[in-house]
Amino acid sequence: MDLIKQDSRPLYLRVKEYIENKIKKEIYKPGDRLPSETALSNELGVSRATLREALRVLEEEGKIVKHQGIGTFVNQQTPRFLKGIEELVSVTKTIENAGYTPGSKVLRLEEIYPDDKLSKKMRLDSSHKILKIERIRTADNQPVVYCLDHLGLKYLENGISKRDFQGSLFKLLENKYGIFIKYALTHIVPYITDKSLAEKLDIKEKSPLLLLEQYHYDTDERMILFSQNYFRSDQFQFKVLRKR
Incomplete structure (x- = not known):
């Protein structure tokens, strides 16, 4: 996505923030399954390696959770x-x-x-x-x-x-x-x-x-x-x- 690429920060951080904002605005709601890696990388115009790094950080922060063979889900919301x-x-x-x-x-x-x-x-x-x-x-x-x-x-x-x-x-x-x-x-x-x-x-x-x-x-x-x-x-x- 052009807006992401115009930012000077590392690309994976920009991708992370983009997904984070969608979670914050409840476009992706708690319990929702995220689009596939292919769909997300195409939507953002980034490589799957970049996307995976962004998802890795989001998972470490507890904002998403991966279920092997099922998909990646927005974690049940934790109190702010x-x-x-x-x-x-x-x-x-x-x-x-x-x-x-x-x-x-x-x-x-x-x-x-x-x-x-x-x-x-x-x-x-x-x-x-x-x-x-x-x-x-x-x-x-x-x-x-x-x-x-x-x-x-x-x-x-x-x-x-x-x-x-x-x-x-x-x-x-x-x-x-x-x-x-x-x-x-x-x-x-x-x-x-x-x-x-x-x-x-x-x-x-x-x-x-x-x-x-x-x-x-x-x-x-x-x-x-x-x-x-x-x-x-x-x-x-x-x-x-x-x-x-």
């Missing part, structure tokens, strides 16, 4: 984000730390009165309004987390604007409202995607998700934020260090 859950880091920072560009799409921003269940979770009287924020968080424009956040309006004295919620809530609370989130009590809950959430995250219905329900406290021990973050389990994996 592996993080320790003991450290409280915003979704934005998690995505940035992994080398991707974070993004956010605000689906809904509304003031509501909490029901009894939510008011108990947030330690607020049901007569106090809260701000409900519904967002999709993206990494390189791919949806990876569905976030449902609840903030007590009494803490947001400087007013609210939809554009405020395009990035990290932690930074917003610090920079605009002078609130520093000190720690969070977190519950990890396995969750199966319903139709609505599957459409939002661009995944199949009944796909597994990791739901993190978090109660965030500030330096004055106030429960400021209650969040429900639904992480795509094909994109995120959480770990924790346990000691005896």
Whole structure:
């Protein structure tokens, strides 16, 4: 392919990147069998030796797997984000730390009165309004987390604007409202995607998700934020260090 040959890097690396990009864009999906070596080398206009070197590196990196006599397959997708859950880091920072560009799409921003269940979770009287924020968080424009956040309006004295919620809530609370989130009590809950959430995250219905329900406290021990973050389990994996 002309675009590949115009690049000055070693040819096998350019071929590797071409195949890698097709995997990333899910043109080749997890579990898919790649075209034959003959078909791929003809498509790219490279020798089979060059193609095989590119495939060798992809196999070493765990992105493809070869089955003798059957073919070469895209490996079942491994999570892009592996993080320790003991450290409280915003979704934005998690995505940035992994080398991707974070993004956010605000689906809904509304003031509501909490029901009894939510008011108990947030330690607020049901007569106090809260701000409900519904967002999709993206990494390189791919949806990876569905976030449902609840903030007590009494803490947001400087007013609210939809554009405020395009990035990290932690930074917003610090920079605009002078609130520093000190720690969070977190519950990890396995969750199966319903139709609505599957459409939002661009995944199949009944796909597994990791739901993190978090109660965030500030330096004055106030429960400021209650969040429900639904992480795509094909994109995120959480770990924790346990000691005896």
